[in-house]
Amino acid sequence: MSKQYKDILYEVKDGVVHVTINRPEVYNAFRNQTLEELIDALRRADEEKSANVMVLSGAGDKSFCTGGDQKVHLSEDGLYGPRGTVGMPIEEMQTALRDLRKVSIAKVQGFAIGGGNVFATMCDLTIASEKATFGQVGPKVGSVDPGWGTAYLARIVGEKKAREIWFLCRRYSAAEAAAMGLVNKVVAHEQLDAEVEQWCREINQMSPTALTIAKRSFNADSENIRGIGFMGIQTVKHYYQSEESKEGVRAFNEKRKPDFKKHVT
Template sequence: MSWTNWSAVTGHGLDNFVFIAYEKKHHRDLGGGVARISFNRPDKMNAMSPDVIDEMFRAFYDANHDATIGVIVVAGRGRHFGVGGDVEWEQWGLRSVFYHRYPHNRLVRMSSKPVIAQVQGYCIGGHNHMVYCCDFTIAADNSVFGQAGPRVSSPADGAFVPYLSKVVGAKKAREIWMLCRKYKAEQALEMGLVNTVVPLEQLEVEVDRWCEELLAVSPGCLEILKAAFDQEMDGYKEFGTISAQLYPDFFDMPEGREGGAAFLEKRKPEFWTIRKREAELRRQLREEYEARRHKD
């Protein structure tokens, strides 16, 4: 066999993970190694939260500081890669992400090592926009991709939104983000959202092939190339800046709360009922103001 077995990484701060699994293996002939960071909440379809991102940061940090590692693989345990943010947590937790933390996409941007996304099943929301920020995406034929933010009142801005235009083109990027459609693996391949699609049972083997190709060339050159490609993200605004400017109280207003509530209650959101009520209140306020001004 060309590869050693996967081995769980141990060490201070690296062997007590709850939400991810962190492993490494090395190629016997080529000498270099691969670090695999796997979402490990299969009972929650690998839903995302800051606790997940905190553990991922430690794993990414270790992999990038290990001179024997040439590639990082991001995967998901269970049937699905991941379905985006944990909506129950998002009812309050999105505030902390927008105003005090960083998105998981930044881990990919900060990584000096090439990152491969290994995707099966659902790849939705936050998982999808992390995946298209990765250097390569290998998808199983049962994969489904898409965004969900506007459906659940979860706004997004920052580098990873406009960056999708670089991946699939401006029109398709707006379609993906604004309409929240879902795309099967072959559709994702056709639009350039993934590099290749293989049968589910061949997914790990295919990822190993791509890792072998990357380990066969100069790791220093790959790091320079990755940094050169990634620099196009640096001209965009930071995550949360536009949302905070346009809607500083979004999460506390009815529209900001309605999407998540409707999702958890398994009903259609009533966004336009809320907007109509807002329009009525605005009209009422204007009329009251004009009446008071003319009276005075």
């Protein structure tokens, strides 16, 4: 695909690959095209020999990423056509992020909600502004992440907290996220860029091969979650076709409370 992206920004600067979701008008929610561009960008980042680090961020001051764009969830055909098990290549994007040979840092300045929270969870490191907010919304809008967003989250914050995050869909401050182990460091909002740059400078002094081996070793311990995710996404595919799931999307777009139970069979 063309390297002229529409939904993201890609830049290599001072030995760091910066990949930015550039849809601030919808709080950096992603659609099919966004995922396709992210996949391409992460594959490019993998080959950037000058860089040890990839920083994933969201444009603007309000949001890192708020997950799938619900306004197009039921109708989008996508620039490239529906692809992936659920009509968008979310599992391929997650695989590209997971398998990236570089150290990945999520720079979270605002909302990291839903699929955005999953992206931040999957990055090797997460640095957040004191204004950042984390949380899940899946069960509120008829959606769920059956692999990295659930099983891997439990590895990070513990079973009880992970279940709380998904079953209650509450929002958590950056300080709360740090306390549960979801965030590595919280800094003043105006210091976020400088803090991320400092971490990148330190990582860039390390041996690229040693970092890759260390990352692969960490990943190997939780690699079974990839299988859980691929199996679970097949179930999610059928769930998304149900009226129960569609009710969540309709209610979100109509700004009303969903009535899921009337659609349960």
